[in-house]
Amino acid sequence: MSFYAPFCLPFIIGAVVMFATILWKWGSWLYRLPHADKMRILRGLPTTRTLSAAWEVVRESLLHRRIFRVNPLLGYMHMSLAFGWFLLIAVGWIETVAYLGFRFVPLQGHVFFKYFATGLEHKPVFDFLMDLLLLFVLSGVALAWGKRLYSRAMGMRRTTKHVLGDRIALSALWFIFPARLVAESLTCALYGGGGFLTGSIGAWMAGHIDAGVLIYLESAAWWIYSSCLGLFFVALPFSRYMHIFTEIPLIFLRHYGLRSSEKESAYDHFQIEACSRCGICIDPCQLQSVLQINDVQSVYFLRDRRYHSLRLQTADNCLMCGRCAERCPVGIDLNTLRLNSRDTMRNVPDEKRYDYLQGVDRSSGTGKVGYFAGCMTLLTPRILLAMERIFKASGEEVWWADKEGGVCCGRPLMLSGETDSALKMIQYNTELFRKHGITTLVTSCPICLRVFREEYRLDGIEVLHHSEYLLRLMRSGRLNVTHGAERFTYHDPCELGRGSGIYDEPRAVIEAIGELLEPAETREHALCCGSSVANTAISDGQQLQLARSVAAELDATGASTIVTACPLCKKAIARGTQTEVRDLAEIVAEHLQ
Amino acid sequence: MPVHFGYTISKPRAIDIDHNNLRKSDEILREMPELQTCIGCGACTAVCTAGNLTQFNFRKVHTLVRRGEYQGAYEEMNKCMLCGKCRLVCPRGINTRGVVMLIKRKLGDF
Numbered sequence: 001m002s003f004y005a006p007f008c009l010p011f012i013i014g015a016v017v018m019f020a021t022i023l024w025k026w027g028s029w030l031y032r033l034p035h036a037d038k039m040r041i042l043r044g045l046p047t048t049r050t051l052s053a054a055w056e057v058v059r060e061s062l063l064h065r066r067i068f069r070v071n072p073l074l075g076y077m078h079m080s081l082a083f084g085w086f087l088l089i090a091v092g093w094i095e096t097v098a099y100l101g102f103r104f105v106p107l108q109g110h111v112f113f114k115y116f117a118t119g120l121e122h123k124p125v126f127d128f129l130m131d132l133l134l135l136f137v138l139s140g141v142a143l144a145w146g147k148r149l150y151s152r153a154m155g156m157r158r159t160t161k162h163v164l165g166d167r168i169a170l171s172a173l174w175f176i177f178p179a180r181l182v183a184e185s186l187t188c189a190l191y192g193g194g195g196f197l198t199g200s201i202g203a204w205m206a207g208h209i210d211a212g213v214l215i216y217l218e219s220a221a222w223w224i225y226s227s228c229l230g231l232f233f234v235a236l237p238f239s240r241y242m243h244i245f246t247e248i249p250l251i252f253l254r255h256y257g258l259r260s261s262e263k264e265s266a267y268d269h270f271q272i273e274a275c276s277r278c279g280i281c282i283d284p285c286q287l288q289s290v291l292q293i294n295d296v297q298s299v300y301f302l303r304d305r306r307y308h309s310l311r312l313q314t315a316d317n318c319l320m321c322g323r324c325a326e327r328c329p330v331g332i333d334l335n336t337l338r339l340n341s342r343d344t345m346r347n348v349p350d351e352k353r354y355d356y357l358q359g360v361d362r363s364s365g366t367g368k369v370g371y372f373a374g375c376m377t378l379l380t381p382r383i384l385l386a387m388e389r390i391f392k393a394s395g396e397e398v399w400w401a402d403k404e405g406g407v408c409c410g411r412p413l414m415l416s417g418e419t420d421s422a423l424k425m426i427q428y429n430t431e432l433f434r435k436h437g438i439t440t441l442v443t444s445c446p447i448c449l450r451v452f453r454e455e456y457r458l459d460g461i462e463v464l465h466h467s468e469y470l471l472r473l474m475r476s477g478r479l480n481v482t483h484g485a486e487r488f489t490y491h492d493p494c495e496l497g498r499g500s501g502i503y504d505e506p507r508a509v510i511e512a513i514g515e516l517l518e519p520a521e522t523r524e525h526a527l528c529c530g531s532s533v534a535n536t537a538i539s540d541g542q543q544l545q546l547a548r549s550v551a552a553e554l555d556a557t558g559a560s561t562i563v564t565a566c567p568l569c570k571k572a573i574a575r576g577t578q579t580e581v582r583d584l585a586e587i588v589a590e591h592l593q
Numbered sequence: 594m595p596v597h598f599g600y601t602i603s604k605p606r607a608i609d610i611d612h613n614n615l616r617k618s619d620e621i622l623r624e625m626p627e628l629q630t631c632i633g634c635g636a637c638t639a640v641c642t643a644g645n646l647t648q649f650n651f652r653k654v655h656t657l658v659r660r661g662e663y664q665g666a667y668e669e670m671n672k673c674m675l676c677g678k679c680r681l682v683c684p685r686g687i688n689t690r691g692v693v694m695l696i697k698r699k700l701g702d703f
Contacts, residue, residue, distance in 0.1 A: 346694070348701075353671050360646045375642050375676035405645040408674035416675055416694065425674065533677045536694060539627065540686025571681055 613661025
């Protein structure tokens with residue numbers, strides 16, 4: 001039995017190009033990984049992490065659980081295409097074995113088995129199974145067509161604007177399965193067999209079309225099917241569909257502990273090319289929903305970076321609020337990638353920079369508890385005064401790190417990409433904290449909190465956000481507040497919530513004082529105030545527009561006071577509403593017993 | 594030995610715009626036109642974290658740059674910590690952090 005026909009050629013060429021390109025890409029990325037990352041992989045390989053990674057591959061790359069969470073119909077669409085196609089290949093393989101036993105069959109023999117197997121006795125079970133799976137995939141294709149017409153049915157207000165290469169690959173993919181259906185049906189029309197789908201259509205064709213014409217049509221249909229496959233395979237490694245094969249190693253590498261950092265590395269390629277450009281990140285982006293900026297979202301950022309056409313304007317125009325990363329079905333570390341792009345574009349190491357950071361210690365007080373107000377709190381004296389009252393009421397001895405002016409924590413500079421210069425501030429502040437021998441560091445600014453926890457080496461010093469600290473004082477009975485009937489709503493600052501995972505502490509503090517009303521989008525899905533220091537591209541007017549939209553949502557709760565736990569959010573939201581906006585420390589200080 | 598009362602004679606500070614090369618200044622203003630709305634109130638400088646520790650003066654530097662005085666502007670702007678307080682207090686809503694980065698980008702080789 002021969003497994004070759006001229007129509008197989010486009011498929012074979014496509015498959016060879018695809019596998020060669022993928023292997024080359026994987027190989028070069030792995031080869032260029034930093035030594036430490038290679039060691040992590042080697043150490044991780046023989047552990048149970050490999051098994052849990054494999055299980056995640058089944059869940060995410062085949063079943064697409066995370067897309068189901070975004071929208072069930074969208075999830076079904078992706079699953080039917082991915083899992084359905086996988087099953088077609090897997091069951092097709094078993095079918096070949098069932099027909100021919102264990103013998104070598106070339107790849108095209110498996111893929112075009114229906115064409116070659118006409119002379120064999122039919123096994124109805126497989127005919128039925130393969131038809132069922134084909135129907136499963138075709139239902140996904142039909143949904144994909146429907147999504148083009150009306151994406152809202154799948155919970156997507158907006159979808160990605162694709163580049164030409166993606167459109168070619170997409171069209172090829174859409175026609176693969178209908179072409180397969182027609183080709184297999186025509187073969188069934190000529191030679192009989194087939195299940196409920198191909199068999200029935202084949203029987204209908206045999207009854208209506210002349211046998212002489214059928215032979216020509218069959219040949220043409222197989223050619224079209226093979227060409228669609230070939231075209232898709234050639235386009236795959238260079239288009240969005242590279243995600244099919246990149247997500248698998250990404251999941252393994254992630255389980256072995258590889259992470260992106262503020263400097264670009266070879267690992268980033270796995271993240272960037274694992275982006276399927278599904279566009280789920282577009283809807284949560286407030287730059288899109290409020291400001292109608294349509295070309296800077298994570299999907300476009302990753303695309304531009306992948307094709308080396310990234311502009312500084314695109315990299316800069318992001319609030320880094322993390323709402324997109326929260327929704328990303330591939331779990332790409334979108335903020336870090338944007339950060340290290342900014343680093344590549346803007347970081348200029350300068351040994352002499354900030355050499356004025358000597359002898360500028362203006363700290364005061366003695367105490368094991370240090371309080372770092374941060375630039376933004378210094379600009380919001382009410383918070384500072386409230387903290388002063390709270391410290392006094394609880395009888396805490398405090399060392400004031402920067403009440404009379406201090407050095408910035410370094411995070412704004414890091415967010416703008418000047419990573420190496422930010423290290424100077426990090427180093428200065430670390431030495432300052434060590435010099436004064438504090439054991440606890442309290443800050444009321446989530447921006448500072450995040451960099452203290454992630455970039456500073458503060459072993460032996462516990463870093464607390466003031467929300468955590470306040471709750472601790474209240475729980476230990478050192479701080480007593482009065483509970484009233486006042487109705488508050490709470491705005492989750494991005495750096496505190498999504499950034500540092502602190503959601504419950506501020507809420508517990510508010511609930512001790514009054515009633516807490518949650519806004520429509522809250523916790524992980526909370527909106528950004530719009531004044532994020534990460535964005536240097538939008539104008540003041542645009543910041544105000546964002547603030548108004550956030551404030552409107554908070555006002556809709558009917559609360560008399562909007563509470564937040566970030567001085568920058570407080571200032572930003574206050575511009576957008578008539579309602580009073582207070583910091584957590586302020587309401588605590590006001591309700592002290 | 595002259596008695597030193599703590600006063601000095603300032604060097605002449607006249608800026609001759611006709612002689613200054615305004616190409617970079619024009620480029621900067623084209624990318625950040627809102628900088629022209631600056632009323633020179635100095636709020637940015639008053640709240641400045643770096644200005645609190647050094648003589649760094651954002652209002653002065655960006656005004657000089659707009660007049661074509663680029664000498665030393667890059668080094669001065671490098672003192673900025675980009676904390677963003679100036680942007681919050683600016684009564685004209687100028688994207689001051691953007692201005693700092695733009696001036697540094699345009700005047701890196703001065």
